[in-house]
Structures are given as structure tokens and as C-alpha cells.
Amino acid sequence: MPARDPLSLPVLALLFGGVLAAALFVDAYRLTIVIEIAILVIFVLSLDFLVGYAGLVSFGHAGFMGVGAYALAYLAHFQGWPSGVAILAGVACGALSGIAIGALVTRVSGVFFIMVTLAVSMMFWAWASKARKFGADDGLGGLKRMDLKPLGLDLNDDRTFAVVCVVLAVLAYLLFRWLVRSPFGQTLKAIKQNENRARALGCPVQRYKVAAFAIAGAVAAFAGALHLQNTKFVHPEVAHWIRSGEGLIVVIVGGAGTLTGPVIGGFLFVLFHRIVESFTTHWQIWMGLLFVAIVLAAPDGIFGRLLSLVRRKAPKGPGDA
């Protein structure tokens, strides 16, 4: 599968490079777009790790964002922890809830799996919407960004914050690239392709799925914490099922099972959202239509489609029968 992918490098260089350049030069409004893209990319990469590599189509992934955001809000705002430590603790909470939820949901399959992932994340959302301490469904403001002054970075400057977010998105990409190319990642692919055969080769499938949930949960929680750092505001919306659904759309439209796909998807999703939003309040209808059109035209997603176009043209290597 790592075979013949001449596209990822130029595409990623273009996208990440473009977003980074934007972070450095654009105006304040467009900076918010840059930040949104970076955070969404981190989120959808973690979701793609579950969906596209481990074959676990979760409909509740935003729940982990909620865990990261609320853990950060609680520890930093109410317990007075330094934000950096609170973020790490939030990531740990994401990993732990990934283990718990993974252990629960990987016992069921098919539509039940989808229902349980959805239900668990909605429970979190319902709790957050009622949690007085966090302003219930009004949310809670007045939170602070991490203090990186010792490193010479002022995160309260949106431009600096945007650059940091883009760098973190690149790091998230590299992390997952490293994981999916390892024997561990290869084993997840085997489970996705043929779970029954993997088990017949001695694979404790359940444990691998739980591990995938832990990793994806940790990174999604990090995206949630970053989201809070961006808005300085915590709100149940961060864990809403619409966000989980949007994440899946981005992964599928971009190209599940590739890491470049979700990066493309995240980039296009935010741009499309902002552009259409300026014309009509019904942007989700247009998003839905576009989603259907893309999925019909490119069942493997945009990047999957591009790859197969390039591969068809490329001469076949030796050993191709």
C-alpha cells in the first residue's frame, strides 16, 4: 500500500506550506480560518486513524474533543493547573476514555457499533449541556491560553497561535504517518481488511481496536483542548454529534485510509464553509449536496481518486501480474 504514491509529498507541501504562509501574512479574520483548518486537520487525522486504518467507523468522535476541552477547562480554570499540564492531562483523559469506550463498543459490530459510539458521545454532550459549573448550555468563557513566554512565544497573539496550530497539525500528520507505517499500523490494516483472518493468525483483535481508540481518543482530546485554547471558551457544542458527523464527511470526502486525504478534506471543508456561509445561512444543505456529489464521483474520496488517476497512468512496476 505504500506503493506508488507520488502525490502526497507535493500535495501536503502545498497545503501545509500554504496554510503556514497564510498564518504568517493574512489579516485577523483569515487567521481564524487558518486556526480552524489546523484544529480540524488534527481532529480528522485521528478520526481517519480509526475509520480508515482500523476500520472502526465511529459516529461519536467529537466526544473525545469534549473530553479534552472540558478536562482542560476544569483543571486549568477551577483547579488552577498550568494550562500546558492541564492539556496533557486532557490528552491522558482522552486516551483513558478511548480505552473505556473502545472496550465497550468493540464488543458490538455493524449498526450497533455506530449506535453505541453515537450514544456515548451524546451522553457526554448531554452532561456538558447540564453542567452548571461549566455554564451548562451557555458555555463558560474567560479561559486562558497556554503561557509559552519562556519559549519566547506569546500565544495571545493570534498570529503566533495560528503558527503553533499549523505546526501541531504537521506534527499530528507525522505522528500518524509513523504509526500507520509500523508493524502495529500494518496489523490494524490487516484487521480492517479481514478481521476473521487476522484472528486466525493469532491476532488479539479486540486489544488492537482498543489501542486504536486510545490513540485516536488522545489526539482528538488534544484537538479539543486546542479548540478551547483558540476560543478561550468551553461549550457543549465541541462534543456535538454534528461535529462527529462533519469529521466523518471530511475523512470520507478527503479519502479515508490515506493521511493526505483528510488533510485535503479539512482544508476544503473550512474554506467551503466560510465561503458558502457568506452567501446563505443554509450552508449545511449545500455541504450535504456537495458531499453526495463527491462521494458519487469519487467513492474513494478526493485523494483516493487522484491516486488512482496517477497510478493508472504510471507504468506498472516489475512483479505486477
Place this chain on the structure above:
Amino acid sequence: MLEVAGLRKSFGSLLVTDDVSLSLAAGAREAVIGPNGAGKTTLFNLLSGELRPDAGTIRLAGRDVTRLPPDRRVTAGLARSFQRNNLFLGMTVAESLATAVALRRGESRVFWRPFAGARALHERAARLAESVGLAERLQTDVRHLSYGSQRQLEIALALAAEPRLLLLDEPTAGMSPEETKTMQRLIAGLPRDLTLLLIEHDMDVVFEMAERITVLDYGRVLVQGTPDEIRRSAVVKQIYLGEAG
């Protein structure tokens, strides 16, 4: 090596495994035969843990594995191939085999090194491919392999688990006479200390390979015996060989 006692399994009202008992000494080579739908594959599914029996016990090398899930039975030394090719269709031959080797060696947990750079895994994968006649096909996508080559890969995957007990479910099913010969040689060449249980419709293969044969019909053990005894058995002639021609 394998002790099966009183194994029973039904699907709804259909009794598919009816009080089956088997005993294989280490290094034994035995076959299970019987007409279509006799419950041969179901027996394998019970042995490998894909199905839970309603009653009975399965002991592997003296250890009760009746309640173990399939992956733990593999760790305990059992591997199987499937009647219908059951492969990783999105991988190359090399990737499939190296994945299986990684699982066998406990290296599938390794997340800090690249899979493609794991020399030992890929060397072992190449040797496995060679042993089943797929040396030329290492870089071929599994989905593009011919049916016969996919059958060979099916066996190589099971061998990658380095089992002490190997269950082969119709390894020559759908193969040309020539491919069947190759497969027969491959099976004959397996290490002598490997215990082998084979489901097979091709009687030439069965009579040549097996030291003992179990005949199943409607889930029951009809007869067990040496190839000669089976050949002479009137019941078998009537129910099975008669049908087969």
C-alpha cells in the same frame, strides 16, 4: 496433540456436529472426509475457535482450549487454512506474509519502527512464499493473484503461524490437476513433527497423505480407520465413495 471428546454443535434444529471424538498423536497425519454438508468445515471452526461447541471438550497438547478464543488457540500452536480463500485483499503477498510473521513473533505491537524496513520479517515472508511456490509473486497484489496462487498463499499464511497442529480445509479445492500435484508435494514436504488434519475431497490426495481417516456424515463419525480399512468399508462405499463416482 489433539484430543476431541463428545463435540456437539447445532445451528437451530440442524445438528451439524454430533458427538464427534478424535485423537491425534503428535506428528500424525489424518484426514476428514464426508459428503457436502457433512459438517467437516464446522468441525474445523469448532477446533479453531470460530464457533463455540454446545458440548464436548477440545484439548490441545494436553491443555483444555474449549473456551479459548481463536487467537489464543493460535498461540497455543494451532493454525488453519480456509476452504474459501480468506486473505488480505488490499496487500501484496509479501505484506500479507510479513504481517502474519509479525503476529507470530509478537512484533505486531511494534509501533516505533517502520514495517517496510523490518528485514527479518520480510526475509521470513520471502522464505514462506518460496516454500509454497510464490517466490515470483512476492510483490503482486493479493487480489491480482490467480485462484491457484491464492490457495497457495492461504497455506503459507497458516504456516507463518508456525503451528504444531495444522488444519487444512480442502487445500486443493478448485485447483487444476497440475496445481493439485504441487500442493500435494508441498503437504508431503511439511516437517514430520507437524501434526496435520486435512479435509479433502480428492481421494488420491487423501489416500496418499493420511495415515488415518475419519468419515463424517450428517455430523456423525461414520467410521475411523486406516486408508485400507476405509477403502474396504461398505458403508463408506455406499455413502461417500459411491457418490463421488
